[in-house]
Amino acid sequence: MTHLADEQFEDIVQGWAPEPAHLAECPACRARLAEQRAIRARLQSSFAAVRAGEALAERIRRTAGPERPAAAPLGPARPSRIHHLSRRAWATFAAAAALVLVTVPAIFYLTAPNPAQAELVKIHAGNLAPHHEFFTDADPAKLADYLKTQLGFEPATPRLGQGMAIRGCCLDHFKGEHVGSYVVDTPRGPISIIVMPQAPEALGMRGKVEAGGKTYWTGAFAHNNMVAVRIGAYTYCAVGAVPHDLLTQILLDLGLTGKS
């Protein structure tokens, strides 16, 4: 007797085909069909209680809400990076984001652009220009080594993961001094992180958020947001057309892992 083929079983299990007459005559095939149905049912039931939950739904709405303008603050949502942010860091970020939620809107609209911020945006725009001289490598260690060679210090680099990738780095001038910068692709678009010796106060940003024991300065210019923080002897300024809280989070990660 010829038994049913695998694909025939599949059609029957899924209800894509009726049971053939052969099943009535073949106990082996009947048993195998029953087994496959049992496995399918058990697999279904193992996921029955798996639900996204309201917390994730809210996180999604805050992150992917269509009505939120690019510069508006987020809640505790974060870009998706699967392994790298600890629960403790997440709690820190949530606190920071809550502060951003309360503090940034008023400050954002009251903050007038100044030449320093215009220069930072110009650096970012230059980094994205195709003709710009750029050290391209996705390996943060190689980028850090390159900048160390060029600048004399090793800047902290962001933690990378899903949706976050480093594109490359380059040397720029800011207020007449050499500075290093690197471009990070985030789920919301590319940003530049500019590393400079100048203090954050010199950047003319009037927004301030306290998080993780540090002060994060916020500003905006020409459809770009920016957040700056002092880590060791250098200021790290994240610039891009992405929300302030995403920039803050990336800098928070720098603060957690910064080598400066």
Place this chain on the structure above:
Amino acid sequence: MADKKDFESIAMPHLDAVYRAAVALSRREEDARDLVQTVYVKALERFVSFAPGSNARAWLLQILRNAWIDELRHRKVAGPTVSIEESQPAVADPPHPPETVWSNAEDVLANFSDDEVRRALGELPDDQRLTLFLVDVEGLSQEEVAEITGVPAGTVKSRTSRARAALKERLMAWAKEMGLSGRVR
């Protein structure tokens, strides 16, 4: 062309399905939440190209699959250019001789917790895992799964069959370890 103001009403009803698939792929709920967030961010970015009235769940699950491939690339587990198909280890088609069929499958399977069943699924190669999940758990059609996984419909059927056989092998091995092998024809 879809209007972004409709994004929530179209995409959010499928959040549970996307999350379940993310759990099946990533195997960890914390990772799954991050993966789902990435999916919805990408979906919003691409929503202008979503055809109103088309299958939003399949569309989101396809984004999920691609996001998972991106994640594998970032982890460098699968190498910089590897596809999800190539990332899976070579698994020979398990034979189905009648003598290996559980005669009391439901009884044996009832001894496993939900976590254990999901863990057994999680040990399958990525494409088998996703295909079996989409077919058995989400009840998608061959055509939908073919579109999501980027393979012909016939491949979906054979892959589902292989995946269920592989899942059974794992559960059977555990059952033996637990002394639950029961009757085997």
